[in-house]
Amino acid sequence: MKKISFLLNGEARSIYVEPNETLLELLRDRMGTKSPKCGCDSGDCGACTVMLNGCTVRSCLVFAIEADRQEITTLEGISKNGLSPLQKIFLEHNVFQCGYCAPGMILSATELVTKNPHPTVHQIQEAIAGNLCRCTGYTPVIEAILEFTKQEQ
Amino acid sequence: MDAYKYIGQPVVKVDGKEKVSGAALFTDDLEFGPDLLYAEVVEGPHAHAMINSINTSEALKVPEVLAVVTGKDFPYNFGLYMNDRYIFAQDRVRFFGEQIAAVIARTPQAAIKGAQLVKVNYTPLPKVLGPLEAIAEGAEILHPDLMNYVHVPWFFPKADSNIAHHRKIRKGEPDKGFEEADYILEDTYEVPRFSHCAIEYHAAVAKYDHSGRLTVWASSQSPNTQRNLFAKALAPLGIRHNDIRVIAPHVGGGFGSKAGVTMEIMAAAIAMKVQGHPVKMMWNREREFYNTYQRLGVVAKLKVGVKKDGTITALKHDLYWDAGAYVEYAANVVNAVGLSAIGPYNIKNVSIDSYCIYTNLPPGGPYRGFGYSEFLFGLESHMSRIAKHLGIDDVEIRRKNMIKEGDLTAYGAHMNPNGLSEAISKVAKEIEWGKKIKSKNPDLAIGKGFALFWKAPAMPPNASSSCFLKFNEDASINLLISGMDIGQGLLTVMAQIAAEILSVPTSKIRTENPDTDRNPYEWQTVASHVTWSCGNAVRNAAIDARDQIFALVARSKFLPADSLYLEDEKVRCRTKPDFELSLKEFIINGIQMDDGTYRGGPVLGRGIFMPEFSSTNADPDTSQGGHPNVHYTVGAAAVILEIDKQTGKMRILKVVEAIDVGKALNPSLVKGQIVGGLLQGISTVLYEEMKFDHRGKMLNPNFTDYKIPTALDIPLEIVPIIIEVAQPDGPFGARGMGEHPMIPVAPMIANAIDDALGLRIKSMPITAEKLCLEILKNNK
Numbered sequence: 001m002k003k004i005s006f007l008l009n010g011e012a013r014s015i016y017v018e019p020n021e022t023l024l025e026l027l028r029d030r031m032g033t034k035s036p037k038c039g040c041d042s043g044d045c046g047a048c049t050v051m052l053n054g055c056t057v058r059s060c061l062v063f064a065i066e067a068d069r070q071e072i073t074t075l076e077g078i079s080k081n082g083l084s085p086l087q088k089i090f091l092e093h094n095v096f097q098c099g100y101c102a103p104g105m106i107l108s109a110t111e112l113v114t115k116n117p118h119p120t121v122h123q124i125q126e127a128i129a130g131n132l133c134r135c136t137g138y139t140p141v142i143e144a145i146l147e148f149t150k151q152e153q
Numbered sequence: 154m155d156a157y158k159y160i161g162q163p164v165v166k167v168d169g170k171e172k173v174s175g176a177a178l179f180t181d182d183l184e185f186g187p188d189l190l191y192a193e194v195v196e197g198p199h200a201h202a203m204i205n206s207i208n209t210s211e212a213l214k215v216p217e218v219l220a221v222v223t224g225k226d227f228p229y230n231f232g233l234y235m236n237d238r239y240i241f242a243q244d245r246v247r248f249f250g251e252q253i254a255a256v257i258a259r260t261p262q263a264a265i266k267g268a269q270l271v272k273v274n275y276t277p278l279p280k281v282l283g284p285l286e287a288i289a290e291g292a293e294i295l296h297p298d299l300m301n302y303v304h305v306p307w308f309f310p311k312a313d314s315n316i317a318h319h320r321k322i323r324k325g326e327p328d329k330g331f332e333e334a335d336y337i338l339e340d341t342y343e344v345p346r347f348s349h350c351a352i353e354y355h356a357a358v359a360k361y362d363h364s365g366r367l368t369v370w371a372s373s374q375s376p377n378t379q380r381n382l383f384a385k386a387l388a389p390l391g392i393r394h395n396d397i398r399v400i401a402p403h404v405g406g407g408f409g410s411k412a413g414v415t416m417e418i419m420a421a422a423i424a425m426k427v428q429g430h431p432v433k434m435m436w437n438r439e440r441e442f443y444n445t446y447q448r449l450g451v452v453a454k455l456k457v458g459v460k461k462d463g464t465i466t467a468l469k470h471d472l473y474w475d476a477g478a479y480v481e482y483a484a485n486v487v488n489a490v491g492l493s494a495i496g497p498y499n500i501k502n503v504s505i506d507s508y509c510i511y512t513n514l515p516p517g518g519p520y521r522g523f524g525y526s527e528f529l530f531g532l533e534s535h536m537s538r539i540a541k542h543l544g545i546d547d548v549e550i551r552r553k554n555m556i557k558e559g560d561l562t563a564y565g566a567h568m569n570p571n572g573l574s575e576a577i578s579k580v581a582k583e584i585e586w587g588k589k590i591k592s593k594n595p596d597l598a599i600g601k602g603f604a605l606f607w608k609a610p611a612m613p614p615n616a617s618s619s620c621f622l623k624f625n626e627d628a629s630i631n632l633l634i635s636g637m638d639i640g641q642g643l644l645t646v647m648a649q650i651a652a653e654i655l656s657v658p659t660s661k662i663r664t665e666n667p668d669t670d671r672n673p674y675e676w677q678t679v680a681s682h683v684t685w686s687c688g689n690a691v692r693n694a695a696i697d698a699r700d701q702i703f704a705l706v707a708r709s710k711f712l713p714a715d716s717l718y719l720e721d722e723k724v725r726c727r728t729k730p731d732f733e734l735s736l737k738e739f740i741i742n743g744i745q746m747d748d749g750t751y752r753g754g755p756v757l758g759r760g761i762f763m764p765e766f767s768s769t770n771a772d773p774d775t776s777q778g779g780h781p782n783v784h785y786t787v788g789a790a791a792v793i794l795e796i797d798k799q800t801g802k803m804r805i806l807k808v809v810e811a812i813d814v815g816k817a818l819n820p821s822l823v824k825g826q827i828v829g830g831l832l833q834g835i836s837t838v839l840y841e842e843m844k845f846d847h848r849g850k851m852l853n854p855n856f857t858d859y860k861i862p863t864a865l866d867i868p869l870e871i872v873p874i875i876i877e878v879a880q881p882d883g884p885f886g887a888r889g890m891g892e893h894p895m896i897p898v899a900p901m902i903a904n905a906i907d908d909a910l911g912l913r914i915k916s917m918p919i920t921a922e923k924l925c926l927e928i929l930k931n932n933k
Binding site: 028032034035037038039040041042044045047074075076078079083087090091092093094095096097098099100101102103106124125126128129130131132133134135136137138139140141142 | 166181350
C-alpha cells in the first residue's frame with residue numbers, strides 16, 4: 001500500500017492504494033466517482049475515459065499509483081459548475097441513447113475542442129474513435145461537435 | 154395538418170441531462186455498503202459433458218469465502234416460453250463456459266480464487282456444433298427431457314430429437330404454384346451467430362433480507378418478467394411474487410441481450426442462500442460474448458417461383474436454426490420467423506418450415522430484429538437475383554409483389570395499413586435508382602443495392618402494458634410505467650403522450666425506469682412494441698385523468714363536461730370563453746363550493762392496454778386461423794457501396810432508409826434509431842465474426858478480436874426518411890420501429906456487391922477478407 005495525493009475534479013484527495021489497483025477501480029470503488037464506466041477492462045471501448053492533466057486516458061489501463069501528484073478530471077468535474085456549452089449541445093440534439101459511453105465520449109470531445117477549436121470531420125472521427133458506442137451510429141455525436149465548433153466561431 | 158404541441162416535436166429527452174452530466178446511475182454504480190458480497194461463477198470447460206462430481210472443499214478454505222452453491226442447491230428449471238433452462242447446470246453441461254457453481258465471498262478477488270479451486274469431474278459426451286449436424290441421423294440428443302418441459306401452447310417439440318419447436322406454414326397450393334412458375338430459383342443462405350455488444354455488462358445485485366424480502370437490482374429490459382420468472386423458479390424456496398421486488402436502474406444498451414432472464418436469476422437464487430447480505434454478480438466482456446444470449450445462426454433453404462413478368466407464384470422457405478444449448482427464448486425467434494418468412498410480399502402459395510434446433514453452443518436468444526435480419530438476407534438477395542435473371546428492375550419486381558393493406562399474410566390474417574409503396578418510391582428517388590455510378594479509379598467498383606423489410610412484434614397474444622398517472626400540487630405529473638428506457642427514448646415519448654392529452658409540458662412530467670413495487674405491470678421492453686403498447690396505456694391513463702378533471706369541474710362549476718377542454722395547464726370551456734381554471738388550483742386539494750366544502754381530491758389516472766384481437770390458436774400443420782402478430786412495420790432501404798477490388802475493403806458512400814412508423818411521436822428519436830440501427834446492421838455484415846474452435850469454445854470474446862465499428866467506420870452519408878401511414882390502434886397512430894433499421898442491411902449490401910462486381914455472396918458476414926478472396930477466386 002502506498003499513499004498517493006492528487007487533485008480529483010479540483011479537490012485535493014489522499015488515499016492508500018494497492019500496487020495493482022487501476023485508476024478506474026480507485027475512482028469508482030473508493031472515491032465515489034461513478035461516471036467512468038467499465039465496458040471491457042482492456043482499453044478497447046473507452047467507457048472509462050478520464051483526463052489525466054488535461055489529456056484523455058483509459059483509466060482501466062492506468063495504475064492508481066500513477067495518479068500521484070497529478071490532476072484527474074472526470075465528467076463529474078466538467079459538470080460541477082453546470083453543463084458546459086458542449087454538453088448542452090449534446091443534450092439539445094438528443095445525441096445519446098443509453099448514455100453508457102457518454103462520460104468517455106464527452107471527455108474525448110472536450111479534449112478535442114479544447115486543443116483544436118475548429119476540427120475537420122475526420123479529426124472529430126479520429127478523436128472519438130477510441131470511444132465505442134453501440135447505439136448512436138456516431139453520426140449524431142459528430143454532428144453535435146461540428147455544431148459546437150460553428151457556434152464557437 | 155395536426156395541431157399537436159408535443160406529439161411530433163423533437164422534444165429533448167427527459168433523461169438527457171442525467172446522461173450528459175454523468176449523473177445517470179447504472180446497476181454497477183449503485184452502492185450497497187460494507188456488507189456487500191461478490192459471486193463468481195465456475196464455468197464448464199466442455200461443450201457437452203456429464204458432471205460426475207463437484208468438490209467445493211478447497212474453495213471453502215479460501216479466506217473470506219462464505220459459501221459455494223451448485224446446481225444441487227437449485228434443482229429447478231425455468232424459461233420464458235419453454236422451461237428448458239437451469240439456474241446452474243444439473244447433471245450435464247451443454248455449452249462451453251456454462252455455469253456449474255458460484256463462489257460467494259467478501260471480496261471479488263476471494264470469489265475468483267475460490268472459483269478456481271472448485272474441482273469438477275466430467276465425462277465428455279459427443280457434441281453437436283451445427284444445426285444440420287444436430288438433426289442428422291443418430292445425432293447426440295441434448296435434452297432427453299425435452300417432451301417434459303412446460304412450454305407455451307404454440308410450440309411443437311419433436312420427441313427423440315434436437316428439434317425443440319417446428320413452426321410450419323402451408324398456404325394455398327405450393328406445388329401447383331411452382332408448376333405455374335416460368336422460373337424457379339433455389340439456393341441456400343447462411344447467417345452465423347452475432348453478439349449484441351451492449352457496452353454495459355450484465356449486472357445484478359440481490360438481497361434476501363431477514364424479513365423474507367428479495368430485492369433485485371438488475372440491468373434489465375424486463376423487470377416484471379424477471380420478477381415472474383424468479384417467483385416461479387424459486388417458489389420451492391417459499392417465495393411469492395409480492396415478496397420479490399425488481400428495481401431497474403439505467404440500462405447501458407440492451408438490443409435484446411437484457412430481455413427475459415439470463416444471469417440475473419443466479420444473483421436472486423444465491424441471495425436466498427446468504428440471507429441478509431446483498432450479493433453482486435457482474436459479468437465481464439468475455440462472458441458478454443459466451444454466456445448471454447447470442448443472435449441465432451441459420452441455414453435457410455429458399456425456393457421461389459415466378460412468372461416471366463416477375464409475379465411470385467410460390468415460396469418455400471426451410472429454416473434450420475442454430476438455437477444453442479437452451480432455447481427458452483430462442484424458440485420464439487424461430488416461431489416469429491416461421492410466421493413471417495414470406496417477407497413483405499403478397500404470395501398465394503407458401504410453404505415454410507422453421508426448425509428450432511438445439512446445439513452445444515451458447516443459448517440463442519432475442520437480438521434486435523428477432524430473426525428477421527437473418528431470413529431477409531436470403532429472401533431479399535433472392536428477389537434481386539430473380540430480377541436480374543428476368544431482366545426486370547430490382548425496384549419493380551418488389552413493387553409488383555409487395556403486400557398491401559388487406560392482403561393475406563402467410564397465416565391468413567389481413568395486412569395492416571402501411572406505407573410500403575411510398576417508402577419504395579422515396580428511397581428509389583433519394584438513391585437515384587437506375588443511375589449507374591462509375592469510379593475514375595479502376596481499382597474501385599461502385600454498386601447500388603435495394604431491399605425491403607418488415608417486422609412484427611413477437612409476443613404472447615396477452616402481452617400487456619399499464620400506467621398510473623399521478624398529479625402533484627403544482628400540476629406536475631409522475632408517470633408510472635414499467636416500460637424500460639434502454640436508450641430508445643421511451644420515457645420521453647411517454648411523457649409527450651401524457652403532455653399532449655393533459656396540456657402539461659414534458660418538462661413537468663417525471664417518468665423514470667421502474668421498480669416493480671411502485672410501478673404497474675409491463676410484460677417486457679422488447680419486440681418494438683412499447684411505444685405502441687405502453688403508449689396506449691399512457692394515453693388511456695391520461696384520458697382517464699382528463700375525464701376525472703372534466704367531471705369534477707362540471708359538477709362543481711356547473712358546466713357541461715363535454716364543453717370543457719384543456720389548454721396550457723388550464724381547464725377552459727367552449728361555451729363560456731372567459732372561464733379558466735388552472736389545474737394547480739384544484740388537482741390535489743379539490744374545488745371549494747360556496748358552503749366551504751370541497752369537491753374532488755387527488756386526480757389519479759389509470760390506463761391499461763392488451764391487444765384483445767390477438768390469438769395464437771391455429772392449425773399446427775398450416776398455422777392458418779389465428780392472429781398471432783398485432784401488426785407489421787414496413788420499409789425500404791438502399792445503399793451505394795464502393796469496393797476496393799484489390800483489398801475487398803468496402804465503403805458506404807450513401808445509405809437511405811425509409812420506415813413507416815405510423816406517426817413519429819418524436820422525429821429526433823426516430824432518426825436516432827434509424828442512424829444507429831443502420832450502423833449496427835452494417836457492422837454485422839462488414840466487421841463482426843464469431844470464431845468457435847472444434848471444442849465449441851469461442852475464440853474471440855473481446856473487442857480486440859470481435860470488431861464493432863468506431864467513428865471512423867461510418868457511412869459517408871445517411872438519409873433517414875420517415876413515412877407516416879397511421880396505425881389505427883396506435884397512440885396518435887404510432888407503431889414500433891426500434892429494431893427495424895438494421896434488418897435490411899445485409900441483403901442490401903450483398904445486392905450492391907452483385908451490382909458492382911457480378912458476384913453473389915450467400916453467407917454472412919461479408920468482411921473485406923472474404924470479399925477479397927471471392928474476387929480473386931472469381932477473377933472479378
